[in-house]
Amino acid sequence: MAISAGAPRPTVAASFPPIPLHRRLYGFGSVYGKTIRDSRLAVIIAAGLFGGLSLVLGAAIGTVFPTPAARLEVDKLVGSMPASMVNLFGNATLMGPKLGTLGGYMSWKYGALFGLGAGLWSILALSGTLAGESARGSLDFVAAAPFGKRRIALEKLAAHLTMLWLAMAVIAVMVFVSSNVFGDPSLGDPIPLGGSIGFALWVGFIAMCFGGLALALAPLLGRAGSAAVAGIVMVALWVASGLNVGGPLVAVSPFHWTVNHIPLVGFYDWTGLATVGVVAVIFLVIGVELFRRRDLGVTAGLSLPALPKDVLGVRGPVARAFGDQLPRALAWGLGMGLMGGLLASLVGSFANQVGKDTTITKTFATIFPGYDFATAGGWLQLYVALFYIAAGFAAATFVSKWASDETEGRLEEVLAGPTSRARWVIAGGVAAVGAVVLMTAILALGIGLGASTGGATAGDAILGSASLGLYAVAIVGIGVAVGGLWRTSLAAEIAALVVVATYLIDLLAPPLKMPDWFHQLALTAHMGQPMVGQWDAFGIVACVVIAVVGILLGAWGVTRRDVAR
């Protein structure tokens, strides 16, 4: 032991070596450098996802619509849609004939996904960069360093913006490259660099705006509260603008301010874009100043009513785990239920309009094979397919909550009692499945209510929602298996990656004419069309088997490895 070996203390302070510039920019030389370092994985994922999507979409669109006639069908298709729905993803009305170009179709169908995805990243990053570190306890050390809280906030913010705009630069380059490599110049596909930069600016400003809102709310509501509020506001304002519901929700929507900014087809609205930028900067300034002025780590939080102990779960492992999952299950269920109800309420008018025109019905069938667009249920099935992503991510967050027992150091205490390791995994898995059931029940209620007003069969819609739950329990099984067999710190991330991979395979394999076996790897390719009462037994069995086997594998795996501290 060398603990009593006293080292003589120099009487004269030594001169300190200067901190290298590259360490200040990346590494341990500054708060900025360390935040950049901490964000490296996130930016790789974001840039890879957005850049890859840009590249793949360019290739896919060129393949699906190779001829002028095919492009014309897209115009007709969009023109036939109800006006209230046509601009949900992008402003097709303004695009007119340019919708048939690669940039037009990409903007209309996928443009919003870029903005919402980058917005979600920014919300998670900026709600957590200060509030998360504060909650963990390390911010006290940082704040005791000899510079003010404003500088800490600015350095962390600057780091996120650096990474965000790096990802946006990747989007700009990849859109430019994709459209020029895969696009047909005779059809007006190539997008000039200015157009791709304009698109990346829009995505970046939208992300900054809602991330800024999260940053501004974080000192007041904490990490989870600010992320939840900013996320809900973002989706609500997007839907309000896309459906043009009118009223104040549209007036304050950044999506509405930039509705005429479609740079991929050469339409620019710099005033609208600048307005979003200004609002984003205002939010960011508010966030920095609130952080500077308010007490560190003291948040008002969202005043939720205290829950009775039976609901919180103190009777046993399953009840406790379910009590932990309850707020997430309710939040996901309510969010998806509202969204599902809204979409389901619109499907009747789509079906009526499209069903009257057999040409248009055929066109839709070309793009989305297998759907019956003459019925409300067919439309509902098309949109519910998008909910598989949300249900999968919800399942990943349930896995994350279960895993937090170990990643946050509670597991040792839990296992110190008579609870065995396997029982802990099974209880956690069962509770996560319970959370999925609760979420799905609320979602089904929302979709059912919406469907009953939208012309779809409410019974089919309610039962069909169970397919989302089935998919989610399969993802739970995968996450629990990873957590038990390998490590809980990666369980939720890998579950989320499976969701993304499943979505991309199901989305891109058919238009890219990939082998069928590859397409069949996507679990969602086996779910049938439950919204119109067509179930695929294989998919149901597969989901249940994956869930059960995954949880059992996790229970077995955790008995064979060390418990992390």
Next chain:
Amino acid sequence: MTAVIQTEKLTKSYGSHRGIIDVDLQVAQGEVFGFLGPNGAGKTTTIRTMLDLIRPTSGRALVFGIESSADPVAIHRRVGYIPGEFALYDRLTGSQTLEYFANLRGGVDRAYQASLIERFDLDPSRRYKEYSKGNKQKVGVIIALQHRPELLLLDEPTSGLDPLVQQTFFATLRETVQSGATVFLSSHILSEVEKSADRVAIIRDGCIVKTDTVEGLRDLAHHQVELRFAGPVPADEFAALPGVSDLVADDHVLRMRVAGAITPVVRAAARYELLDFVSREPSLEETFLAQYGQVPVEVTGDGH
């Protein structure tokens, strides 16, 4: 003597929850000032207010003569701080963590940093999440010391440290004080404050209930005196003496509690033939308990 820390009616409330109320403190340069109180008394709130991590509801805190909310950076530059509860970056190694916090201060004397690492027997190559609780605490201690601060604000600094490392810690603290630093030591462990502090303040329910030297606080307590007489016990004579209470006569033994000066009891006892005279000096812990819980000081040892 220059006051390094001065608080004037420092008050902090968290909505309806009590924080601290009218806390008045003065800590002189070169002093080790103990700050005692049970859990939730307001120790951490007081320290965080001094660092401007939280803002006072009323009153003010001056550190180095600078109001904490006016120029916290100037204060932080000269302060080393160990929070009562902290977590650092799980994926960084100990050396990376120390490097980061050294860089935030513009660099530190690497030789001194290395000497602290060696002295506290820390393996800097391991990731923070792999450290035991005690080793995590060592990282916090070194972060606070490595830039040779003029003032150390220590919130329960020995939490998780084993007794040997605690000895090293207090030895390092003594050297730091000898070189001119001031220490504000918050703790609920009375023995460590008793052996290291010059003065002590006791905080209870957010209010300072006593500030005194360690010796002065000891005098607060009742001495427990036990006299063994060769002859009959003159209980009435002792009952009339100032400060004497709780007289119990038992055969030839007389037990009593004596508040304040013990001289009258000694003089009275000198007039009799005594077989034994026991006066137990209370520990700070007993003083502390008497202050907080009205627990009577009992003679359980055999100190003279």
